[in-house]
Amino acid sequence: MRCAAANIVQKVGFLSAIILLLLSCFDEGISAMLDDHEISLEAANVQLTIHIPDNEIANSASYILIRLDRGTGHDQIEVIFLMKDGPSVTDLFKDRLTVTLTNRRRVDMLLRNVSALDAGMFRCFSSSSKTIIPNCGQLLIVIRKPDPPTVKVLPSSTAVVGSSLHLVCQTHTRSLPSGHGLTSQLYWYDESGTYLDPYLTDNQRIHINEDNQLVIEQLRRADSSLKVYCTSADNTGDVTTRIVSEPSTIFQVMPEYGPTVQDIQSTPEFEIDHVVHKSIGQSISYRCQAQCVPSCQIMWMYRPYGGAAGFGEVMNLVKKNVLVLDVSRTNEGSYRCYAENNHATVYKGFYLEALYINNPFVEINGLVRSNARFVEGDTSVNLSCDFDSNPGPLVVWSSPLKTILSSSQRAVGPQEKLTSNGIHLRSYSSHYSLTSVQCEDSGVYRCVGSNNISIGEGRIHIIIMCSPSSADIPGLKLLSDYVWDIPHALSIDFIIRALPEPDIARIMSGVKGQSRKEEIPKDFVISKIQNYDGKSYLTKFTLTSRRNLDMTDADRMFIMTIESSEFTKDFSFRIRPRGAPREIFNLTATDINHDSLSLSWMPGFNGGETQTFAVEFRIQNQPGHQDEPHQLTEEQAWILVANNLTDFPIGQLIKVQIVSLRSNTEYVVRITASNKLGTSVREITITTTDPPEETLGVGAIIGIIVCVLVILAVVAVVIYFFVYKKGRGKHEDEDDDDSDEVGTQEVMAPKQQQTVSLLDQGDIQHLKETIDEEIQTIT
Template sequence: MEVNSSIQLLISLCKAQVIINTEPNELVDGESGQVIINTEPNELVDGESVQVIINTEPNGLVDAESGQVIINTESNELVEGQSGNVTCIYNNAYSISMSRSVSKQRDDGYWGCGVQGLQSETPINNTTIDVKVPVKGVEIENKNSLNLVNGVSTKMNCKVTNNPDPVINYRWFIVFLILDKPNKPSVKIEPEVSGNYKIIEGNTVELKCIVTDANPDGSLSYKWYKDTITTPTGQVGSTVQISKKGIYTCSVSNGIGTPGISDSITIDVLFPPRVTLTPQYSIIESNNLTIPYGPEVRVSTSRIDIIESNKLVINCTVIQSKPDDASINWYKPDGTSISSNVLSIDNTRRDQGGIYSCNSSKVLKPSIGTTKTNVDSKTTIVNIWYLDRVKITRTKLDIQEGDKINITCTTQSNPTASITYRNGTDVIQTDNSNQASFIKLAATCLDTNVYSCQVNNPNIPQTSYNDTIQILVNCKYSFSDTNKQNVEFITVKSPRPDPRVDHQYKITGNIGESVEITAQVISYPKPIFQWYYRENNVDIPIVNNGSFQQTNISTNINTFISKLTINITTNKFYRRYYLNVSNEVNPGGSDLQYDIISETVPDRPINITYKNITSDTICIEWTPGFNGGASQSFIVQHSTDDKTWVNSSTILDDTNNGRVDYCIEGLEPDTSYYIRVIASNKYGESLIGILSQSEPPKTASRQGKMYETMKNSIPTLFITLSQNMSSNEFDVVGLDIGIVLAILAAVVVGVILYKWRQGKGKEEETYDSIDPRIRADGQTYQELNTVHNTVTPQASDAARYYNLRAGQTTTDLDDTRPYANL
């Protein structure tokens, strides 16, 4: 091979970023040669070692001439993870090859191969190598949670575990599949017999319903049928006892489709012959014997209950008669009759109820003997149910307060009607009667309402009737009230405050706020409202403006509400407001009083009473006063000397029917206690509330243990024995109890004498050897801690104000609050 030493040949294979230069003078002229270059991992991409082999062929190069460059790959496709080879060939003389494990990320794409260093043009060849990625793994998604049910479609997804290239094709195979196929039960009856199963009358046979196959088989429901598959016997177990003849079948259900039905089994009941003796007849030899009989009558029912206007049908049948030409007649309660075996009335009336009789007569002519007429009859009681519309009446039209209310409801019903009285929607009385009255001896304004009367017949459930009446009570009697703050307002006549609501006669608000006074009154006739206030003993009527807004509404024929909204802009709005309510009955009207005040300390608790006392506990309850416009709480104090007081924990204002209760525990027995209650809110404490009772409550005495045991056990023993003994037995046991009581008494006396003697002996002992500073356990009394009562006594209400500084001026106070409440 002739090579110009001045020319350098460069063959480069580019994708792995490796350039290999060969020098022509490194090969022997005219001979084949091979150059092997081993590269290190850090010289190539992807951290792999690779081997590059350069082959040369003799006479493969011509100096200063261009040649042909070829890149050889295996079908231009490499497979990821497998060994691959890329070769660059120049004029079939020089080649450069690269072999390594294939990576799609690194090796996929555009490759180039070229020769540099020739004097002529540089031969270059390019190609694209496609690296294939095979499927490395495949799985069925959620295969552990798939539930295949026969007849139900189920979706399954096939998923590869890597990203293959190119796109792959899927094929599904069923290797082995077991379906849990649900099916209804297959059922049979045991014992299995061919033909009928025979038992003797009075005996029983046990039939078993056997399930031979079922899925699921955990919860099975059994039913037995007699004669037809639609006639259940009421028996539901898998095993039954049968004593009556018939065709029996069992069914079993497991919730899948229709129940499984067994083949039927026929039970025959065998019984001995029964003989009936006929009357004896004396006849002449060779004469024919004819024995006439009957008639015997049967009716389809002995009693029938029917709703009025429905059709009535009763059948009468002659069941035994020879000859069979007996006549039949129906006799009605009014004495009339019809010649028919069927009693039929298309549209029944209540006056058609009673006893109906079916009669059949027959003239019997025996071959020998006297002709005789036989008659048989059966009766049927016809009871007709009915209910008429109700009528409600009253005895007095103009009802004044205090008069008697008398409302009467009347109907006609069979059976007796159920009458329900209502005041509005409230049930006030019920009666079982066809006529009943509701009576209230003294009417009040609150009795004004629409009253109704509803009647029902228990045997005619779809029918009821109702009638109403308006009762208007003229309110005129005087009335006085005390609100829950214990403020008694003036005696009024109608109209008056509605006692059904809780009236607030003290309302709090601050300057800049709006407050609302609500007055709900009962009045008939309709009232007239007038709000006003007094200034310098002059009544100033209130009209709607920027400071006041009055709204009147009616919620019922005798219930009315008046609301006054007040915008508090200055101190002058803190005053007493009056509402004059008048009507035709009371033209002058009556006044209600309301106070607008700023928020302050609560009013004192009132009506404090004790309700339960034991040897160590006293329970009390009280009515909270006005809370001063802020949420309040309470403390209960108790003392044995009216000087040193013990406080309870804080008690919330949680009322029960307007009352708060609390139990003081841990008290000494047989001891009198002073008790008081104080309310407080964020503005301070109320005045002290004391018990309503004049004498302080006293805890009960604590009885001895033996006394309590005897007291509790002996009566219990006596009662138990007396409840289970006859009179004679009780006499005997009474003697025994007397003996027992005598023994117990002797024991008690003995114990008392023993303790007395023990005490007597102790009195004779001397105390010279006793050190008063040492206890029996060796501890000195000086070591005991002194317990102090940390509760500060409250000698008077004035003590609460000792924190006020001497000489404090009114400028330190809130000058926007009124002082009328001080």
């Protein structure tokens, strides 16, 4: 194999020679025929000549086949059959190819309208075999416009300021076949399009060397404005067949250099070691940039005030070159902007001094801690907050309910302290004390300190442990009695006041001497809500039975054991079925005399509904039983003396006074308790006392008694007609708005009560005048 390496090196230089050498030597046949080739443009006509060698292979062939090898690796194309009787062109070429055979050794081919598909090696083969006849063929190179070349930095060169930069124009030929072996001609231009003639730039700082490389000696920063490009053409040796490529992309020279301190720029600008004063909570933002090529890596470094360690990288920045800080006590110190590339490292810095107030350190009874437990009672708790502040703060204390406990007070201090990490603290102290703590004192206490810069807040969580008890919250208080509709499942809500958080450990129940253990959750389901209404000492429970209550559960007593980690306590409640009110109890008659008495009683269970009381009395039934009212005389009928007495407040003693009774007479008093579901009755028998002794004579007394009897008879007749004939219906139509007030109530005697209640003022006046006349006559 023969490669024209020496000629290539002389023409295009070492690097180009290597590239062309690899291309030219890829195919032995092409390389062998490099000097025997024809060059044509597309759409032109070309004359090709092939000499048949005088050798054994050619001479022994029955015919010679000329094939086109395009160098693509695919099957070769049959072009001409050289038969003994003459040449024969294949159908693919017969319209464009004319063949002339001279002395059977020379084949002249005129190929018209050449295309890129015609490029390649026309080879001779013995008959139809694949045996190549040596030294028989010709290369056809079809010239096409090259793709734009690429300007690159020579790998062995560097673009560092002060060094020499070598630029190479890398070509991209499109002529065929691909291994045609033609060299490239290169042309350099500046940005304005001025051709850089190699002869005119010789011995200048910027010149083109013998290898067609653009060389910039002693590279400067200012050379960054230099822009160049190149074009290329396949060297055909004939200007008529030379086609120049489009220009390469413009290459801008980028000199590399390391940064200096003067190259570092910040926005906003700060002087070296400048002191920046900022209040805590304010923000600072510094953008750091540096003039350097390649681009510098920008990094902010930090060393805290008083810190013994060196500088460390500022973390959590969105962009490493932008320092954004919310100023706090912990980020006071020195900051440096470092600019670094592979040529140099420099920095520029400032000092940040913070005006601040931090959240305090908290203490409980002299110990540094933020929470503690105490038992309810006479315990005293001393709270303290130590603020790291500059300047010192005014402090306000508030309770768990956010109630202000004290007016603002100036904290005591400062005391200088040095922490383990070297940060200096300016400590100011404030105190608050609690005495005789209760469960309700539990919660988070706050100390808020403020200065003219900002505020700081400390929180101290105090838990005052207390034994479980029922919280006095309307609708959620654990009651001693629960009225329930039977049959329905029991479900009650109640709140327990306790800390720590309580639980229902067990439930026992009993009725009529029989007790049982209620299994959880088999018999009862328990749910609870902690921190009810935001108060840690309140826990809401919901207790639900899985079965429906029945009448066997009437008056059943439940005992719950409620436990916390510190306390255990039993609570009880009773189930009352909803219905008619129970009988009153402790019915007592007091202050009994000849014409009046006082009654008192305790209300029975109201059956779950509002109950009222009615008071009636009558003279004891001598002839018959009280259940046989038809045997009662008119005097022995029940007389209503009080109605709609209310049971309010519920469960308190009720008193009623009855007046104008007969002396030395046995009465039955009946108390009826009523609600919308029914009634209950309780009776008591009472005998009035004898009348007091009179000072009148016997005759006068007898006369008065006779007169009184006559008057009473007249009054009885009048009452009979007015009351039982007319007034009775009117009285029964009155509604129940006549209820007497709770407490001691005075009730008129029966006859007088009926007169006042049922006669109009004219009747009353007429009776009075009649009685006065009778008495006057007797006298």
